[in-house]
Amino acid sequence: MMVWIVSFFVLAGAFFGLVAALGVFRMPDLFIRMHAATKAGAFGAALMLLAFAIHFGGLRSWIFSLVIIVFFYLTTPVAAQAIARAAYRRGVAFWEKMGVDRLKESGEIPERSHSKED
């Protein structure tokens, strides 16, 4: 019974990693690609770590796996936000079918190509 659960989590984690890589490969735009890479990639890694904890059992394995999941989910959005902010400020092109830029409409970022502070 436990072997089936571990097998399911291993397959699901690898499948979500494959979905993330497929999104990075196929999506039309940097920001949409980053959506696939950060969310699906982190979810696949979390499923693999759950499979690890269920397979080995014991307190040490569970603590390690949960700590890694927590840190990964804390650090992945930080990296994604840094990339998105830098790419938006450097003027990376959007997908041509997107057609709307709410951040520019809101007027909170005055210019898109050069940053004045820092």
Next chain:
Amino acid sequence: MPFADMPFPLGISLILASIFYVVALVLALVRVVRGPTAFDRIVALDLIAALCLGVIVLFAIHFDQPVFVDAALIIALVGFLGTVAFSRFLERDGGGQ
């Protein structure tokens, strides 16, 4: 043959997961080589770090060595620093797209 002494569904699913990870790493590597801007390459490298974490955990299950997950902990802790450093550098002075 390490797959042979695994219980029934686990050996098959470990082989399938290895194939999934190989295909995923190749697709991300194609995006690293081909990406139009430097930011695409950074996103793909970040994804490769996450995939490497999964591969290390897969090896820990496969070779029955729970100490391998220490390397996964290190990747989860410091893997994002390179991404943040690259994006801060490119945000400030371009660095060539």
